Structures are given as C-alpha cells and as structure tokens.
Amino acid sequence: MMAIGRxxxxxxxxxxxxxxxxxxxxxxxxxxxxxxxxxxxPNDEMLEVRMLPRHVTAxxxxxxxxxxxxxxEASDAGYRPTTAPSQHFLAWFANSVxxxxxxxxxxxxxxxxxxxxxxxxxxxxxSVVPYFSLLGxxxxxxxxxxxxxxxxxxxGLADRLPSLVLGYIAITLPFCMWLMWAFLxxxxxxVEEAGLIDGxxxxxxxxxxxxxxxxxxxxxxxIFSFIVAWNDYLIARIFINSVTQLPLTVGVxxxxxxxxxDWGLMMAAAVLMTLPLAVLFMFVQRQLVVGFGAGAVKx
Amino acid sequence: xxxxxxxxxxxxxxxxRLPHARRLELSDRQLGVLFxxxxxAVSLVFVVYPALDSIRLAFYSKEPFRQxxxxxxxxxxxxxxxxxxxxxxxxxxxxxxxxxxxxxxxFGVALALLLNQAVRGINVxxxxxxxxxxxxxxxxxxxxxxxxxxxxxxVNAGLRGTGxxxxxxxxxxxxxxxxxxxxxxxxxxxxxxVVICVLARLQSIPQEIDEAAQVDGAGAWQRFxxxxxxxxxxxxxxxxxxxxxxxFNKFEEIYLLTRGGPGTSTFNLAVYAFEQATANLKLGVAAxxxxxxxxxxxxxxxxxxxxVRQEEA
Numbered sequence: 001m002m003a004i005g006r007x008x009x010x011x012x013x014x015x016x017x018x019x020x021x022x023x024x025x026x027x028x029x030x031x032x033x034x035x036x037x038x039x040x041x042p043n044d045e046m047l048e049v050r051m052l053p054r055h056v057t058a059x060x061x062x063x064x065x066x067x068x069x070x071x072x073e074a075s076d077a078g079y080r081p082t083t084a085p086s087q088h089f090l091a092w093f094a095n096s097v098x099x100x101x102x103x104x105x106x107x108x109x110x111x112x113x114x115x116x117x118x119x120x121x122x123x124x125x126x127s128v129v130p131y132f133s134l135l136g137x138x139x140x141x142x143x144x145x146x147x148x149x150x151x152x153x154x155x156g157l158a159d160r161l162p163s164l165v166l167g168y169i170a171i172t173l174p175f176c177m178w179l180m181w182a183f184l185x186x187x188x189x190x191v192e193e194a195g196l197i198d199g200x201x202x203x204x205x206x207x208x209x210x211x212x213x214x215x216x217x218x219x220x221x222x223i224f225s226f227i228v229a230w231n232d233y234l235i236a237r238i239f240i241n242s243v244t245q246l247p248l249t250v251g252v253x254x255x256x257x258x259x260x261x262d263w264g265l266m267m268a269a270a271v272l273m274t275l276p277l278a279v280l281f282m283f284v285q286r287q288l289v290v291g292f293g294a295g296a297v298k299x
Numbered sequence: 300x301x302x303x304x305x306x307x308x309x310x311x312x313x314x315x316r317l318p319h320a321r322r323l324e325l326s327d328r329q330l331g332v333l334f335x336x337x338x339x340a341v342s343l344v345f346v347v348y349p350a351l352d353s354i355r356l357a358f359y360s361k362e363p364f365r366q367x368x369x370x371x372x373x374x375x376x377x378x379x380x381x382x383x384x385x386x387x388x389x390x391x392x393x394x395x396x397x398x399x400x401x402x403x404x405x406f407g408v409a410l411a412l413l414l415n416q417a418v419r420g421i422n423v424x425x426x427x428x429x430x431x432x433x434x435x436x437x438x439x440x441x442x443x444x445x446x447x448x449x450x451x452x453x454v455n456a457g458l459r460g461t462g463x464x465x466x467x468x469x470x471x472x473x474x475x476x477x478x479x480x481x482x483x484x485x486x487x488x489x490x491x492x493v494v495i496c497v498l499a500r501l502q503s504i505p506q507e508i509d510e511a512a513q514v515d516g517a518g519a520w521q522r523f524x525x526x527x528x529x530x531x532x533x534x535x536x537x538x539x540x541x542x543x544x545x546x547f548n549k550f551e552e553i554y555l556l557t558r559g560g561p562g563t564s565t566f567n568l569a570v571y572a573f574e575q576a577t578a579n580l581k582l583g584v585a586a587x588x589x590x591x592x593x594x595x596x597x598x599x600x601x602x603x604x605x606x607v608r609q610e611e612a
Contacts, residue, residue: 018418028431031439031446034445034453035441035442049460110338113333113334113337114334114335116334117335142550142573143353143590144346144350144353146356147356167345169345173342173346174342233555248437249437253437267442278433
C-alpha cells in the first residue's frame with residue numbers, strides 16, 4: 001500500500017468534505033435557485049428546457065410591484081382587463097408585515113414577562129405552566145381554528161387584520177412561553193440579587209439586568225413567532241374573506257385561479273415572499289442555533 | 300392601572316434595602332401578578348377556551364346556514380368511524396408521518412455531522428442548509444408545483460434527458476407519486492430543524508473521547524456508532540417526539556401541494572377535518588376528528604415514552 005503523508009491525507013479529507021457539502025447544498029438549494037431563475041425568465045422562454053434564461057427580464061417583478069393586471073377576461077363587450085391577483089400583491093405584502101410584526105411584539109412581550117415571573121418567583125406548581133404551554137403547542141391547530149373563528153366572529157373581528165394577530169398569538173404564545181422559560185432558567189440569578197441588594201427595584205433589575213442577558217432567547221423566540229405568522233395559511237384562509245385584507249400566503253394561492261397559470265409571476269411572488277425571511281436569517285443565524293438549542297433540546 | 304403607595308415588600312435578596320429606595324413602587328408580589336396576567340388572560344381566552352370549545356363541538360351538530368348548534372351525543376364519532384375516507388386518511392397520515400420522520404432524522408443527523416466539522420467557510424454551508432426551515436410552506440408548494448409540472452417542469456425534463464424515463468410522469472395525478480411529493484416537501488423543509496437540534500448537541504460534546512478512540516484505531520463508523528450516537532440519544536428522542544406530533548398535525552404541507560388529491564389519496568386527518576368543516580360544513584365532525592387526533596397522539600406518546608424507558612432500564 002502506498003504511504004500517504006499526513007498533510008496529504010488531511011487535504012484529501014477536506015476535499016471530500018467540501019465536495020460532499022457542495023453537492024448537498026446544491027441539491028437542497030436547487031428549488032430556491034430554480035424559483036429565482038424562473039422569476040427573471042421572459043414568458044416566451046418559459047416552456048423551453050434550459051437552465052439559464054437567454055434573456056433576463058424584470059417584467060414579473062414589475063407586474064407584482066406595479067399592481068398591473070396581467071390577464072384578460074372575456075365578456076359581452078369583448079376583452080377587458082380584470083382584477084388580477086397581482087394587483088393586490090403590495091397590499092398583501094403590507095398586511096403580512098403588519099400582522100407578523102404585531103404578533104411578534106405581543107407574543108415576545110407577553111411570554112418574556114410571564115417567563116420571568118415563573119423562573120424568579122417561587123410558588124406551588126411553578127413548572128406546571130410551562131409544561132402546560134408545551135402541551136398547548138402540541139395540540140393540532142386544526143382543533144383551535146374553528147372555535148377560534150366562532151370567537152372572532154362573536155367579537156366582531158372577522159375578516160379584519162386584528163383577527164389574524166389574535167389567531168397567531170394563540171398559536172405562537174405557548175411555544176414562545178416555553179422557549180423564554182427554558183432560556184431564562186439558564187440565566188444566573190446572582191447578578192439580579194446583587195442588583196436588588198444594591199437598592200435597584202425589581203423592575204429596574206428586570207429591565208437593566210435580565211433583558212440584556214436574555215437577548216439570544218428573545219431573538220430566537222421572536223424569529224419563531226415571526227416565521228409562524230409570516231408563513232401561516234390555515235388561519236388566514238378561515239378568518240379572512242375580503243381580497244384586500246388577505247396576507248401574502250392566502251393571496252398568492254389565488255394565482256392558481258383562472259385558466260392561465262403564470263409561472264413567472266408566481267415564482268417572482270415566491271421570491272419576494274421569502275426575501276424578508278432571508279434577510280432576517282442572515283442577521284440571526286448564529287443566535288438561532290444557540291437559542292433553539294437551549295429551548296427545544298435541553299428542556 | 301392603579302399604583303398604590305406602600306413600602307416595598309420583602310425581596311428574594313432578603314429586604315436589605317437602603318431607606319432612600321423606599322418610594323412609590325409596586326411590591327414584588329404585585330409586579331409578579333402584573334407580569335403573569337397578560338399571559339394567563341390571553342391563554343385562557345384564545346388557547347384554553349377554543350380547545351375546550353372544540354371538545355364541546357365534537358358532541359354538537361351545526362346545520363348549514365343556521366346559527367344554532369344541537370346536541371347529538373356521539374353521532375359525530377359514529378359518522379367518522381363508519382367513514383372509509385377517515386380510515387384511509389388515518390392510514391395515509393401514519394405513512395406520511397413515519398416516512399417523513401425516518402428520512403429527516405437520518406438526513407438530519409448525517410448533515411449535522413458533516414456541518415460539525417471545523418473546516419473553513421463552514422458557516423456559509425450551515426446558513427445555506429438551514430435556510431429551508433424558514434421558507435414559507437406556500438412558497439415551497441408553489442415551487443414544487445412548478446418543478447414537478449408534468450409538461451413543463453424541470454424534473455420531468457431532467458428525467459427525460461437521462462433517458463431513464465420515457466414520456467412524462469404525472470406526479471400529481473398518481474396517488475403514489477403525490478404521496479412521495481408531499482413526503483419530499485416535508486423532508487426538505489424540516490431536515491434543517493433536526494440539524495439545528497443535533498448540531499447544538501454535537502457542539503457540546505467534548506472531542507477528547509473521539510480522538511482517543513481514533514488513536515486506538517477505531518474507524519469512523521465505529522466511532523459514530525459507539526461514541527457519538529449514544530450521546531445524541533437524548534436529543535433525538537425529544538426531536539423525534541416533537542417532529543412526529545407536529546408532522547402528524549400538519550395541514551398546509553399537504554393541502555397546498557395536492558389539496559389532498561388525487562381524490563383523497565393524500566388526505567391526512569387535518570386535511571380530512573378541514574374538508575369536513577369547509578366543504579361539507581360539518582363543524583361537529585371536524586371537531587370530533589380533532590379530538591380523535593389528540594387521543595391518538597396522546598396514546599402514541601405514552602407508548603413511545605414507555606418504550607424509551609424500557610430500553611433505558
């Protein structure tokens with residue numbers, strides 16, 4: 001057998017690792033890559049079998065962002081432009097942003113306060129609440145959604161954006177609570193006690209000592225609730241009826257209505273819909289691993 | 300909100316307060332109640348109440364276009380248990396869940412091991428491979444529908460190009476292929492979740508034992524089987540339970556991709572409940588399905604935990 005030097009072996013091993021990683025990454029990312037490529041492909045090239053488009057066009061993005069109607073409908077008076085789903089894209093986008101951000105703020109705020117109370121004050125059955133919350137998150141959302149809808153109708157909020165915020169909080173709050181509880185449990189209590197002895201009030205201790213230490217947990221929790229709210233389809237589908245009040249997820253599925261499916265338009269919508277998450281992800285990738293590791297695994 | 304003037308209550312630290320700290324403030328106890336109140340109120344109204352109401356609805360029937368609910372006893376359950384579509388949905392749900400979990404656990408562990416290596420630029424790969432977890436299900440469903448489009452999709456084009464397949468595969472009209480696609484979507488989206496959890500654990504495992512075994516001449520596979528895997532057991536047990544429950548409950552992954560079709564061949568119980576409530580307007584039947592799902596999940600969790608404990612004993 002040929003003797004291989006140590007350095008050569010290490011280099012060989014690295015090469016194998018890189019190649020494997022590159023291939024897997026390519027396969028895993030191909031669907032997203034394909035969506036991007038399709039979104040800049042002109043319509044007349046759409047049915048050709050080739051990887052890269054011959055021309056690059058922004059027409060699909062312009063149609064979405066400019067709110068132009070893309071297809072036409074036959075009527076007695078000949079062809080006339082109809083209200084295409086693409087006209088509402090910007091409104092849907094705004095709805096999704098407003099609802100997701102509101103949900104995140106409320107969910108994180110409420111669960112952080114409650115988790116602090118549960119980890120720092122002794123009382124009988126103090127760990128019942130977090131485990132009970134986890135049980136809540138294990139329950140199928142299909143169980144909540146219809147009774148919740150009846151409740152929303154009773155409150156007179158049906159078909160309005162606040163109903164979505166309430167629905168998403170119902171889904172996210174139990175798990176947010178669990179994540180924050182698991183995280184705050186691991187934040188040492190001694191610093192706080194020192195603060196209290198030095199004459200700081202409990203609220204000052206919370207605001208100036210606990211919150212800064214809890215940032216990774218808060219980030220993970222916020223990401224979680226933002227993703228849930230941004231990605232939800234089921235609740236919005238049940239709660240919202242008017243086309244202008246829809247979030248992106250339900251709205252974009254309207255692109256399948258009508259005889260003609262415009263794939264370029266649809267892939268452009270898919271890309272724009274993923275973009276906020278991609279930006280978010282780049283900023284917080286490290287904390288995601290740390291925070292979720294603490295909450296989901298060590299609990 | 301009323302703030303009462305009173306001396307600060309005893310603190311955990313033992314009430315060692317300086318006199319000048321006495322001022323208008325809430326006692327610890329009051330603050331604690333205030334901190335917990337929003338969570339308790341919201342949970343009771345928007346989580347606990349709907350869950351209980353859903354159990355109540357399981358015993359009621361609502362006539363379409365009428366507001367009234369009438370008590371029907373166990374009729375909804377009788378209806379479900381005699382519905383062949385329910386049993387088919389249950390079988391498909393189990394198949395879908397088991398296949399998804401096995402695949403994403405195996406891929407997830409393999410990928411986590413690969414990503415745990417200390418090579419340059421590993422963070423770029425980590426980022427790219429974890430990202431699918433954040434992609435909205437709607438987006439994946441759109442992309443899947445486009446990629447697997449029978450006439451114009453890239454997948455069929457690729458298969459034709461390799462010469463392995465003649466003609467087009469009609470992915471969404473064939474029950475078996477439709478099921479494969481929904482499993483594929485689930486595995487693609489949630490393998491990163493397994494990776495995140497396993498990677499977090501791997502990074503806390505000390506390298507010394509592994510290196511010692513390597514010096515003693517143990518191969519990579521042996522080291523994985525006898526050193527790494529036992530340390531991952533606890534994480535994997537938790538991950539598998541979580542993912543199984545979540546996968547079993549999933550609605551969007553299936554509904555958005557195949558609408559449960561062709562026919563009802565990719566229905567799971569969540570899709571079945573949704574269709575009962577929206578297409579058939581049987582809210583009670585949907586609620587009863589949800590209750591059965593809960594019972595099933597509870598029973599299998601207990602069984603699983605017992606198995607795990609038996610193995611440890």
